[in-house]
Each structure stands twice: as C-alpha cells, then as structure tokens.
Amino acid sequence: MIRESYRQKSENDLLKASLDGDKQAFGEIVTRYQNMVARTIKGMLGDSVFSEDIGQEVFIKLYHSLSDFRGEAKLSTYIQKIAVNLTLNEIKRRKRFFSTFSQKGNNEMHEFEVADHDTEVRKDASELVSKALMRMDPKFRIIVAMRMLQGYSTKETAEILDLPLGTVLSRLSRAQEQLKSILGKL
Amino acid sequence: MKVTDFKELLIRSLDSESDPVTTSAKIEEAGATFRFSDGFRDKVLEKIYTSGSAVVSEVEFARNLNSVFYRIAFSGAAAIVILLISIFMIQGSFSIDSFLGLGDSYDESIICLLTGN
Numbered sequence: 001m002i003r004e005s006y007r008q009k010s011e012n013d014l015l016k017a018s019l020d021g022d023k024q025a026f027g028e029i030v031t032r033y034q035n036m037v038a039r040t041i042k043g044m045l046g047d048s049v050f051s052e053d054i055g056q057e058v059f060i061k062l063y064h065s066l067s068d069f070r071g072e073a074k075l076s077t078y079i080q081k082i083a084v085n086l087t088l089n090e091i092k093r094r095k096r097f098f099s100t101f102s103q104k105g106n107n108e109m110h111e112f113e114v115a116d117h118d119t120e121v122r123k124d125a126s127e128l129v130s131k132a133l134m135r136m137d138p139k140f141r142i143i144v145a146m147r148m149l150q151g152y153s154t155k156e157t158a159e160i161l162d163l164p165l166g167t168v169l170s171r172l173s174r175a176q177e178q179l180k181s182i183l184g185k186l
Numbered sequence: 187m188k189v190t191d192f193k194e195l196l197i198r199s200l201d202s203e204s205d206p207v208t209t210s211a212k213i214e215e216a217g218a219t220f221r222f223s224d225g226f227r228d229k230v231l232e233k234i235y236t237s238g239s240a241v242v243s244e245v246e247f248a249r250n251l252n253s254v255f256y257r258i259a260f261s262g263a264a265a266i267v268i269l270l271i272s273i274f275m276i277q278g279s280f281s282i283d284s285f286l287g288l289g290d291s292y293d294e295s296i297i298c299l300l301t302g303n
Contacts, residue, residue, distance in 0.1 A: 030226070035220075037222075056226070128193075128218075148209070175200055
C-alpha cells in the first residue's frame with residue numbers, strides 16, 4: 001500500500017524525500033533504475049556476483065551524492081554515469097589482477113556453452129550476448145552495451161560517456177566489425 | 187528466434203541508422219535480459235541505512251572524544267597556572283633557577299650537597 005503510493009510519485013518528489021531521509025522514497029528510485037544499471041554492469045562484466053556488488057555500490061554512491069545532483073541532466077543519465085565509471089574501474093582492477101596473477105587475459109574469465117545455430121536462442125540469448133561482449137575491447141564493449149542493451153542513441157551515449165559524437169560513431173562502426181568477427185566464431 | 191537471426195539482430199543493432207530503442211527491445215524480447223537477483227533493493231537499502239547509523243555513531247564518538255580532550259586540556263592549563271603561582275610565591279621570581287628549585291641555593295651549597303662534604 002505504502003509502496004504503491006511511492007510508485008506514483010514524480011522523480012523530483014522522490015529525490016526530495018530521499019534527501020530528507022525517506023528510506024522508501026530512495027527504495028523506489030532503486031526499483032525504477034535497477035534493471036537499467038543491471039544491463040550496463042552485467043553487459044560489461046558478465047553475470048557474476050561482482051556485478052551485483054557493483055550494482056549496490058552504484059546506488060550507495062548515488063545516495064551519498066544526492067545533494068550534488070542539481071537536475072541539469074536526467075537522473076537516469078546521472079545514474080548511468082556512476083554505473084559506467086564504477087564498471088570501468090572494476091575492469092581496470094581485473095586487468096591489473098589478471099596481469100599480475102595469471103597469464104589468462106580478461107577474455108578468458110567467462111566461458112559459456114552456446115546453443116547450436118539452428119536451435120531457439122531464448123534460453124541462451126543472455127549468455128551469447130555476454131560471451132560476445134566479454135571478447136570485445138572494453139572501449140567498444142561499453143559503447144555496445146549502451147546501444148544494444150540500453151537502446152541509447154549515439155548522442156545519449158556520447159553524453160553519458162563524455163565522448164565527442166564523432167568518437168562514438170567511429171567506435172560504433174569499429175565495434176560492429178569486431179562483433180561480426182566474434183559472433184562468427186561463436 | 188533462431189541463433190543465426192539473433193546474431194544478425196545483434197550486429198544490426200550497431201547500425202548508425204537503426205532505431206536503438208526498438209532494436210534493444212527486440213533483443214530483450216529474444217531473451218537477452220540482465221537483472222539483479224531478488225531482494226536487490228532491500229540489500230541496497232540495508233547497506234545504506236545500516237552504514238548511515240554507523241556513521242552517526244562514529245560522529246558521536248568523535249564529539250565525545252573532543253569534549254574529553256577539552257576537559258583534560260582545561261584542567262592541565264589550570265594545573266600549570268597554579269604551579270606557576272606557587273613557584274612565584276615560594277621563590278619570589280620566574281627565573282630558570284626558580285623553576286628548577288635552585289632559587290635560594292648557591293653553587294657552593296650545591297657542591298656540598300652533591301659531594302656530601
């Protein structure tokens with residue numbers, strides 16, 4: 001009943017209430033944006049326990065920076081930026097870890113069984129996407145995750161990643177080439 | 187959707203002319219969904235509001251510690267003032283000798299004191 005009333009509240013009302021310490025209001029923000037954050041993080045890191053931890057970290061960071069949010073950008077963009085930054089940090093951390101302790105690269109971290117080409121993809125679609133993304137260069141991976149999984153336009157992607165539009169377009173085209181080659185081998 | 191068609195869809199989704207919203211919806215419809223586990227919201231809230239109370243108690247502890255330091259500092263300063271006053275009353279001056287308790291001693295008497303002669 002209480003949760004239902006929060007569902008109808010506007011984003012601004014939820015933000016104000018969260019700043020006043022309303023736990024349920026912030027909970028509604030988490031509910032609204034958790035799938036969006038999951039697509040970004042799991043798209044870039046694969047489906048692991050770490051993805052969930054980083055997802056939690058995104059919202060904790062959001063909570064602590066609520067007073068800094070001035071509403072100049074959309075809340076979704078603000079949350080996406082936090083998610084992207086934390087995920088990129090994790091990718092860097094993993095790279096350092098694997099280069100220090102193992103000969104295996106980042107690409108070998110996730111191994112999945114993918115269905116035959118003629119079978120229905122439904123059951124394995126997420127795995128196929130994850131596997132393809134994990135084999136991509138991280139700088140392309142993030143662009144692909146934004147476009148393919150979040151449905152962001154080139155302009156929105158550029159805004160979230162703080163990149164010039166031209167860079168996003170050229171990376172998108174190179175990412176498409178790389179994806180074609182990766183999917184051909186899967 | 188067959189795997190080959192799905193792969194085609196993934197590649198097409200990166201076309202600059204394609205509509206990203208429609209394509210990503212189709213990809214999700216085909217089964218590529220990424221979600222956090224059940225109870226994610228509650229875990230986040232628990233972490234935020236539990237650590238929040240921890241922060242509050244840390245701040246309270248720091249404040250209490252500060253007030254303890256102030257009390258110690260004030261009583262220390264008061265003790266130093268009383269000591270200075272008592273030295274001045276006993277020795278009659280604030281010279282180094284007075285502080286060392288040698289105000290009314292002569293070199294000879296110190297030598298006698300040290301040698302026992």
